Amino acid sequence: MKHAVTYTLLKEDPRTRARRGVLHTPHGDIQTPVFMPVGTQATVKAMKPEDVAKLGHEGCGLILSNTYHLYLRPGHELIRRAGGLHKFMNWNGAILTDSGGFQVFSLGKMRKITEEGVKFRSYLDGSSHMFTPELSMEIQEALGSDIMMAFDECAPYPADHSYVEKSLALTTRWLKRCKEHHKNIETQSLFGIMQGGTYKDLRAESAKQIVDLDLPGYAIGGLSVGEPKELMYDVMDDCVPLLPKEKARYLMGVGSPDCLFEGVERGIDMFDCVLPTRVARHGRAFTSQGNVDIKNAVHAEDHGPLDPNCDCYVCRNYSRGYLRHLFKSEEILSSMLLSEHNLHFLVRTMENIRKSIEEDRFPEYKKEFFDAYGKF
Amino acid sequence: MKHAVTYTLLKEDPRTRARRGVLHTPHGDIQTPVFMPVGTQATVKAMKPEDVAKLGHEGCGLILSNTYHLYLRPGHELIRRAGGLHKFMNWNGAILTDSGGFQVFSLGKMRKITEEGVKFRSYLDGSSHMFTPELSMEIQEALGSDIMMAFDECAPYPADHSYVEKSLALTTRWLKRCKEHHKNIETQSLFGIMQGGTYKDLRAESAKQIVDLDLPGYAIGGLSVGEPKELMYDVMDDCVPLLPKEKARYLMGVGSPDCLFEGVERGIDMFDCVLPTRVARHGRAFTSQGNVDIKNAVHAEDHGPLDPNCDCYVCRNYSRGYLRHLFKSEEILSSMLLSEHNLHFLVRTMENIRKSIEEDRFPEYKKEFFDAYGKF
Numbered sequence: 039m040k041h042a043v044t045y046t047l048l049k050e051d052p053r054t055r056a057r058r059g060v061l062h063t064p065h066g067d068i069q070t071p072v073f074m075p076v077g078t079q080a081t082v083k084a085m086k087p088e089d090v091a092k093l094g095h096e097g098c099g100l101i102l103s104n105t106y107h108l109y110l111r112p113g114h115e116l117i118r119r120a121g122g123l124h125k126f127m128n129w130n131g132a133i134l135t136d137s138g139g140f141q142v143f144s145l146g147k148m149r150k151i152t153e154e155g156v157k158f159r160s161y162l163d164g165s166s167h168m169f170t171p172e173l174s175m176e177i178q179e180a181l182g183s184d185i186m187m188a189f190d191e192c193a194p195y196p197a198d199h200s201y202v203e204k205s206l207a208l209t210t211r212w213l214k215r216c217k218e219h220h221k222n223i224e225t226q227s228l229f230g231i232m233q234g235g236t237y238k239d240l241r242a243e244s245a246k247q248i249v250d251l252d253l254p255g256y257a258i259g260g261l262s263v264g265e266p267k268e269l270m271y272d273v274m275d276d277c278v279p280l281l282p283k284e285k286a287r288y289l290m291g292v293g294s295p296d297c298l299f300e301g302v303e304r305g306i307d308m309f310d311c312v313l314p315t316r317v318a319r320h321g322r323a324f325t326s327q328g329n330v331d332i333k334n335a336v337h338a339e340d341h342g343p344l345d346p347n348c349d350c351y352v353c354r355n356y357s358r359g360y361l362r363h364l365f366k367s368e369e370i371l372s373s374m375l376l377s378e379h380n381l382h383f384l385v386r387t388m389e390n391i392r393k394s395i396e397e398d399r400f401p402e403y404k405k406e407f408f409d410a411y412g413k414f
Numbered sequence: 415m416k417h418a419v420t421y422t423l424l425k426e427d428p429r430t431r432a433r434r435g436v437l438h439t440p441h442g443d444i445q446t447p448v449f450m451p452v453g454t455q456a457t458v459k460a461m462k463p464e465d466v467a468k469l470g471h472e473g474c475g476l477i478l479s480n481t482y483h484l485y486l487r488p489g490h491e492l493i494r495r496a497g498g499l500h501k502f503m504n505w506n507g508a509i510l511t512d513s514g515g516f517q518v519f520s521l522g523k524m525r526k527i528t529e530e531g532v533k534f535r536s537y538l539d540g541s542s543h544m545f546t547p548e549l550s551m552e553i554q555e556a557l558g559s560d561i562m563m564a565f566d567e568c569a570p571y572p573a574d575h576s577y578v579e580k581s582l583a584l585t586t587r588w589l590k591r592c593k594e595h596h597k598n599i600e601t602q603s604l605f606g607i608m609q610g611g612t613y614k615d616l617r618a619e620s621a622k623q624i625v626d627l628d629l630p631g632y633a634i635g636g637l638s639v640g641e642p643k644e645l646m647y648d649v650m651d652d653c654v655p656l657l658p659k660e661k662a663r664y665l666m667g668v669g670s671p672d673c674l675f676e677g678v679e680r681g682i683d684m685f686d687c688v689l690p691t692r693v694a695r696h697g698r699a700f701t702s703q704g705n706v707d708i709k710n711a712v713h714a715e716d717h718g719p720l721d722p723n724c725d726c727y728v729c730r731n732y733s734r735g736y737l738r739h740l741f742k743s744e745e746i747l748s749s750m751l752l753s754e755h756n757l758h759f760l761v762r763t764m765e766n767i768r769k770s771i772e773e774d775r776f777p778e779y780k781k782e783f784f785d786a787y788g789k790f
Contacts, residue, residue: 080739084746112714112739120717120735128731338488341496355504359496363456363488370460373746 041254043185043227045070045286045307051400055278055305058395061100061255061286063184064225065124065132068100069392070286070307073293073384074134076315078104079111080127083315084373085381087129089351093378094385099131102310105177105187106138106169110160114180122182134310135183137174137216139190139231140259140291151191153208171215175228183226187257187290188213190231195264202235203243209233210247217251229255229288236265238276245280256281257288258306262297271300278305295324295387296414299404302391314384318376321365324383328412330358332376337362350382417630419561419603421446421662421683427776431654431681434771437476437631437662439560440601441500441508444476446662446683447767449669449760450510452691454480455487456503459691460749461757463505465727469754470761475507476560478686481553482514482545486536490556498558510686511559513550513592515566515607516635516667527567529584547591551604559602563633563666564589566607571640578611579619585609586623593627605631605664612641614652621656632657633664634682638673647676654681671700671763672790675780678767690760694752697741700759704788706734708752713738726758 042064049058061068075082075090080103082090091097103123108114120126123133142149142156149158155170174189190209193202213230220228230248234240248256258277261270274289281287286307292298293311301309314324323330325345330337332344340358352361352375364372387407394403418440425434437444451458451466456479458466466474479499484490496502499509518525518532525534531546550565566585569578589606596604606624610616624632634653637646650665657663662684665677669687677685690700699706701721706713708720716734728737728751740748763783770779 079743079745080736081745081747084750086747086750111743112735116715116735119715120733126733126736126739128736339492339495357496357502359488359492360456360502360504363502367455367457367487369455369457370746370749371457371462374460374462374750 039224041223041227042225043254043286045255045284047283049395051395052398053401054303056302056391056395056400057305057307058392059286059307061307063100063132065130065184066099068132069096071298071302071388071391072100072308073298073388074100074102074308074310075381075385076102076310076312077127077129078312079107080117080123082377082381084319084370084377085315087127089378090129090381091131093382094389096389098381098385100134101129101131102134102136103181103183104138104141105135105174105181106141108181109138109177110162114177118180118182124182132184133181134185135178135181135187136290137178137187137189138169139174139187140192142169143192153211155189171212172219175216175219179220179222179226185255186220186226186228188216188228188230190233190259192260192263193233193235195235197235199237199240202233202237202240206233206240206244206247210244213248213251217253227254229253229257229286231257231259231290232277232281233260234277235260236269236273238273241273241277242280245277249280249282253285255286255288257290259290261289262292267297267300271304274301274304274306293384294414295384295411296408298384298387299391299407302400303404314380315377318380319373321372321376323376324380326410329414332358332361332365334362344379345383348379348383348386350379350386352376352379352382415600417599417603418601419630419662421631421660423659425771427771428774429777430679432678432767432771432776433681433683434768435662435683437683439476439508441506441560442475444508445472445768447674447678447764448476448684449674449764450476450478450684450686451757451761452478452686452688453503453505454688455483456493456499458753458757460695460746460753461691463503465754466505466757467507469758470765472765474757474761476510477505477507478510478512479503479557479559480514480517481511481550481557482517484557485514485553486538490553494556494558500558508560509557510561511554511557511563512666513554513563513565514545515550515563516568518545519568529587531565547588548595551592551595555596555598555602561631562596562602562604564592564604564606566609566635568636568639569609569611571611573611575613575616578609578613578616582609582616582620582623586620589624589627593629603630605629605633605662607633607635607666608653608657609636610653611636612645612649614649617649617653618656621653625656625658629661631662631664633666635666637665638668643673643676647680650677650680650682669760670790671760671787672784674760674763675767675783678776679780690756691753694756695749697748697752699752700756702786705790708734708737708741710738720755721759724755724759724762726755726762728752728755728758
């Protein structure tokens with residue numbers, strides 16, 4: 039049986055581990071490396087789906103949505119009856135759903151982990167729930183996402199070696215249960231998640247266990263959870279090569295501009311992060327010349343674009359002065375425009391990264407980008 | 415010298431006072447009767463200007479913006495330096511600016527009226543300001559709106575006959591000062607405002623005084639300020655015919671679906687109201703079958719469109735169930751979609767009204783609309 043989602047490696051950078059590929063999904067081919075906008079509650083915040091699809095120059099065909107949030111509201115069975123998540127949210131591209139693991143573990147005292155799964159209380163009404171690998175698969179099947187993520191435990195940072203060792207073993211046992219419970223492999227694909235914290239021996243152990251299951255793709259979880267960036271890069275240096283070359287590699291929850299380059303350099307194909315839309319709602323923008331805080335008074339009389347090197351809808355039509363006015367006036371259009379610009383910026387940067395890999399100048403492009411950006 | 419804005423009467427309904435016309439502006443011709451979306455702070459809330467321009471089937475070419483709000487923030491001189499309001503907010507259609515009169519009078523104890531003008535305190539920082547007819551003209555000239563409204567006093571409801579009599583006389587003296595101060599009549603046009611509360615003799619007196627000034631258009635102010643709708647219609651029955659047929663007539667601040675029909679029936683050409691976007695942000699929608707409160711549980715499993723008789727972007731692409739989910743989840747897209755639908759609904763209804771006048775079936779169309787709508 040053919041997997042719903044497959045990966046084709048097109049080219050490897052001769053000087054780094056960067057790679058150019060294509061992720062084939064039931065909802066279209068996705069050029070990699072790729073940044074996935076996040077649509078937590080079945081909407082990429084403050085964006086119409088048509089505008090998400092048009093991001094960058096080549097468009098955006100893959101977004102992430104959230105099993106945990108959609109399970110609690112409006113409920114996965116409601117979305118199933120509505121015809122699935124694609125139809126419900128009017129998105130014709132591909133969708134990756136996370137498993138809910140990260141969200142339930144983030145609940146702290148409001149959850150309890152057992153071999154069976156995780157018990158937690160709803161943040162909406164305090165009701166009691168239990169997530170298991172099987173339920174996570176059932177929810178993601180109801181949503182109808184193209185890529186389903188395994189239900190894992192994301193260990194905190196810092197955590198003891200012994201805790202992380204037990205945790206990754208539990209994650210592997212849960213992954214096996216996910217795989218066992220997942221039937222429709224021709225329409226939806228299950229990706230496994232490597233854990234192991236910042237311990238290289240445990241990362242290697244986790245990699246070995248999950249790669250043995252021969253899944254169509256693998257994610258690196260448990261990074262960007264509070265550890266220094268240099269430590270994250272160091273762990274990636276060692277653990278990315280442990281994943282098979284012929285499968286897609288996804289670095290979960292990472293999407294600041296610098297981390298995209300560092301991840302690509304280490305062989306990552308897929309990224310997601312709420313950062314571009316979250317900071318947009320707080321008036322902050324990514325630009326080719328670094329971060330801009332639009333509420334600063336210096337922008338009030340600036341009649342030029344947010345980013346002089348950007349050709350997005352926002353930079354073609356609005357001034358910094360107008361964007362500052364919208365933000366100060368608490369207008370919804372402020373979040374709409376800054377979200378669109380920030381997402382365009384990351385999607386367009388990934389397009390440039392792909393082109394630079396094709397043309398054997400990825401390291402040079404990275405240096406240019408970092409030099410122009412300044413402080414991240 | 416030719417006025418910037420002129421009106422052509424195309425046709426009068428043989429059975430009512432409804433009329434079909436064209437308002438010629440420096441930013442395009444506007445078919446009337448017309449509903450103008452409100453962009454208080456230089457943005458129609460939760461809408462991109464391109465989407466405003468595409469409302470209805472024929473598009474929307476005239477919006478309203480707010481002198482008072484833009485004077486306080488970001489400041490009219492800043493907007494002048496930015497190239498004017500059209501450029502600042504990326505709107506290529508026509509703009510009508512109100513004078514700030516209604517807003518400063520709404521401040522209650524925070525303002526003081528004298529012959530010279532109105533002293534008030536800013537709601538933003540408590541600073542002291544004085545609006546005069548001359549300053550209102552200067553602000554509107556800096557904004558560069560196509561239609562400038564005279565600085566008037568909008569008397570409250572209820573108010574004594576003697577108070578309203580003095581108030582309308584003040585409004586007329588201020589109107590003369592506005593006209594005196596307004597120089598660039600070839601690029602911007604000044605509309606006068608009839609006052610007189612609910613007193614027909616005072617409405618007649620006000621009409622006589624302002625019509626004598628031979629302005630390119632006239633508004634009816636001081637209605638829809640708390641009086642019963644029937645009383646408003648009764649006043650309009652008498653006062654609209656006092657305005658010259660060859661000039662555009664604008665009913666200020668009125669825009670509920672029933673009032674649009676009642677106003678058109680009495681000879682009104684232009685309407686504006688914050689209602690469609692304001693109620694949208696509270697989850698309420700206008701539909702051909704009446705008002706819908708999207709947060710009601712009955713819509714949770716409704717996979718059909720918001721309005722089965724609507725062909726707007728929202729009704730073509732989203733279900734009531736999804737719209738309810740967005741509203742309950744406090745997603746920005748909820749305000750975006752409901753605002754777009756509500757504005758489309760009013761703009762499209764005005765298109766239908768215009769067609770019905772052309773085809774001598776306005777009264778029949780009104781009855782059909784009211785019968786289907788139910789309770790307003």
